[in-house]
Amino acid sequence: MSTEAERSIALENKIAASPERFRVLTGDRPTGPLHLGHYFGTLQNRVRLQNLGVDTIVVIADYQVLTDRDVADDLPGHVRELVLDYLAIGIDPARSTIFTHSALPALNQLLLPFLSLVTVPELQRNPTVKDEIAHSHQGSVSGLMFTYPVHQAADILFCKADLVPVGRDQLPHLELTRTIARRFNDRYGRVFPEPEALLSSAPALLGTDGRKMSKSRGNAIALRATADETARLVKGAKTDADRVITYEPERRPEVSSLVLLAALCREVEPERIAQEVGDGGGGALKRVVTEAVNDYFAPIRRRRAEFAEDPVLVSELLREGNLRAGAAAEKTLAEVREVMATVY
Structure with a gap:
């Protein structure tokens, strides 16, 4: 058994004993319908953690749609469909916070100091970024794609999440987040936890064509399919x-x-x-x-x-979620400014 798997088992035991001690950050890019692979791979587990009593925060990473495409096609529609999927599977906005990345300016301000804590070779070596670049539909790599792991670090650390459910392919991203948190704390003073990976035990489902199930490959069965x-x-x-x-x-x-x-x-x-x-x-x-x-x-x-059928449900839910997440981001940013001596 790998070290990461052993850690995950130990974390599950701690969660079972004291779920209220933990905060989990998870989410999706609104690029198309969620499918059965998403459900059994991650969504089902989110509902489980929420129902256990873990503080669950779900980011709709709308800015990150632009990492591998030129425009965010029908972004409002995709965001709405994503929220409807969340509600249908059992994400409860009374117990979980759902918010959109672009609605939190304070979160995105964390990106600047975080970028100063990583080197270009470290980003170049990230295997997940390499893979995403290789499968990108773009002719050249944007700065947003290249710094994608640092954006994810800001998503995770703004709310001081200490748990992140991931598959093994996402471990390099999370390790960079842990590195950023550690370097920031060493340089300026302790502000951030070093989040732990909660490895998914769900086996991967293949798409209808025998390849990995994916929204972009047209080989998936959507949750909303009839x-x-x-x-x-x-x-x-x-x-x-x-x-x-x-x-x-x-x-x-x-x-x-x-x-x-x-x-x-x-x-x-x-x-x-x-x-x-x-x-x-x-x-x-x-x-x-x-x-x-x-x-x-x-x-x-x-x-x-x-x-x-409710025309205002999603917008009201997101407004409330954005307010809660925004308050957390502002609080964290104020701490960052204080330890960096940038309060004038």
């Missing part, structure tokens, strides 16, 4: 020629991802789904998956439709 849309997308999912269904992620990744999806929705072991389908082949597997997904997400989709 039952008919779900059936169509699952029917078109990639499988293989072996008629006997087994759960072997290494040897049969596409089939195993479908088996896993059904298992997650039914809350059973994947092997049980594989045994149930048996020699029914890909068609039978897809029927089982479609039924499992539609049964599981039916109440979520109903709640979402009900929330969507």
